[in-house]
Amino acid sequence: MPKTVLVTGATGQLGRSIQSIAQAHPELEFTFVDRSMMDLADPASIAARLEMNRYDFIVNCAAHTAVDKAESEPELADRINHLAVKQLAETAKEQGAFLIHVSTDYVFDGCHYKPYEEDHPTDPVNRYGATKLLGERAMQQSGVSGAIIRTSWVYSEFGSNFVKTMLRLGAERDLLTVISDQVGTPTYAADLAQAIVTMIEQRVASADQTGCEVFHFSNEGACSWYDFAVEIFDLMDMDCQVKPIPATEYPTPAKRPHFSLLSKQRIKAQLGTGIPHWKHSLKRCLQKIKEQNNG
Numbered sequence: 173m174p175k176t177v178l179v180t181g182a183t184g185q186l187g188r189s190i191q192s193i194a195q196a197h198p199e200l201e202f203t204f205v206d207r208s209m210m211d212l213a214d215p216a217s218i219a220a221r222l223e224m225n226r227y228d229f230i231v232n233c234a235a236h237t238a239v240d241k242a243e244s245e246p247e248l249a250d251r252i253n254h255l256a257v258k259q260l261a262e263t264a265k266e267q268g269a270f271l272i273h274v275s276t277d278y279v280f281d282g283c284h285y286k287p288y289e290e291d292h293p294t295d296p297v298n299r300y301g302a303t304k305l306l307g308e309r310a311m312q313q314s315g316v317s318g319a320i321i322r323t324s325w326v327y328s329e330f331g332s333n334f335v336k337t338m339l340r341l342g343a344e345r346d347l348l349t350v351i352s353d354q355v356g357t358p359t360y361a362a363d364l365a366q367a368i369v370t371m372i373e374q375r376v377a378s379a380d381q382t383g384c385e386v387f388h389f390s391n392e393g394a395c396s397w398y399d400f401a402v403e404i405f406d407l408m409d410m411d412c413q414v415k416p417i418p419a420t421e422y423p424t425p426a427k428r429p430h431f432s433l434l435s436k437q438r439i440k441a442q443l444g445t446g447i448p449h450w451k452h453s454l455k456r457c458l459q460k461i462k463e464q465n466n467g
């Protein structure tokens with residue numbers, strides 16, 4: 173019997189990246205749900221979906237990810253990023269499902285100077301990060317078996333993200349100003365999707381682990397948003413100029429951490445694999461975007 177896997181956030185970057193590799197895993201029976209099938213802002217909708225079917229695994233890729241908007245709609249962000257995770261975790265615990273929940277580097281304040289370990293104290297600087305942290309805590313308190321995977325700066329050929337924004341703006345303008353004093357690591361959603369599916373397969377092979385462990389996953393390496401933009405234009409042979417600026421010159425409703433490198437030792441040991449460097453994965457993603465544009 174194949175193991176059943178419910179994936180939320182079917183229309184998002186990570187949900188779509190998992191869908192892209194799902195057919196290569198016939199031993200897993202995936203169900204992808206979008207907002208119309210399970211609205212995380214509505215407890216009745218979550219309950220109805222989980223009563224209809226029971227799953228061996230739930231992968232929660234859905235979230236309120238609009239970082240600036242979360243400042244002006246904190247209640248909605250809380251419902252989706254916190255209360256829905258609590259409900260998913262409590263129901264998964266009752267039903268014996270293993271819950272993989274995706275969280276963010278924005279749970280940290282960004283005042284550290286070396287890659288954040290999983291147990292480093294959290295202290296979010298914006299509402300999005302605060303609601304995501306509450307979601308993590310609710311999951312840990314529920315007693316569900318599962319994993320929280322914190323990631324950072326996710327991009328892909330799907331949906332909207334920094335890479336696509338740069339490509340759009342770079343085609344329209346000769347000069348862009350991009351923040352150079354926020355440092356982190358981009359994450360290609362396809363690489364994270366693969367890590368999640370590998371984690372599920374490992375769990376299918378050996379269901380020993382109980383409790384809820386936190387992992388960090390991003391690509392390897394480090395850069396600022398400015399470095400990221402420069403690399404995008406280099407790889408795409410675009411001659412848009414990029415000027416580095418401090419965050420103080422790019423005011424936004426939400427503050428962002430200045431430093432959010434994540435230590436990935438734990439997940440690499442767990443998966444038994446390496447992780448590609450961000451520049452390598454960026455090249456793969458840009459190739460996909462070019463193919464989409466030509467097709």
Ligand SMILES: NC(=O)C1=CN([C@@H]2O[C@H](COP(=O)(O)OP(=O)(O)OC[C@H]3O[C@@H](n4cnc5c(N)ncnc54)[C@H](OP(=O)(O)O)[C@@H]3O)[C@@H](O)[C@H]2O)C=CC1
Nearest residue numbers: 181183184185186207211212213234235237276323325326
């Ligand atoms: N994007 C990033 O840079 C980062 C993301 N993360 C985390 O990774 C995970 C995946 O992110 P990513 O794929 O990039 O996010 P996206 O913004 O691409 O997708 C978010 C998904 O959540 C869905 N969603 C939003 N509100 C609801 C709701 N009320 N009910 C049901 N679904 C809803 C969206 O649906 P719809 O299309 O209908 O809006 C969409 O499918 C999230 O947990 C996020 O917090 C962590 C670090 C960085």
Ligand SMILES: Cc1cn([C@H]2C[C@H](O)[C@@H](COP(=O)(O)OP(=O)(O)O[C@H]3O[C@@H](C)C(=O)[C@@H](O)[C@H]3O)O2)c(=O)[nH]c1=O
Nearest residue numbers: 237239276277324325326334337349350351397422428
């Ligand atoms: C468009 C643009 C952005 N920026 C800056 C603003 C910001 O600090 C940074 C990235 O902008 P974005 O709005 O794409 O990024 P942001 O929404 O902050 O991205 C975050 O999303 C959430 C969901 C996460 O969990 C984080 O890991 C992170 O990926 O680049 C510029 O400096 N110049 C520009 O022209």
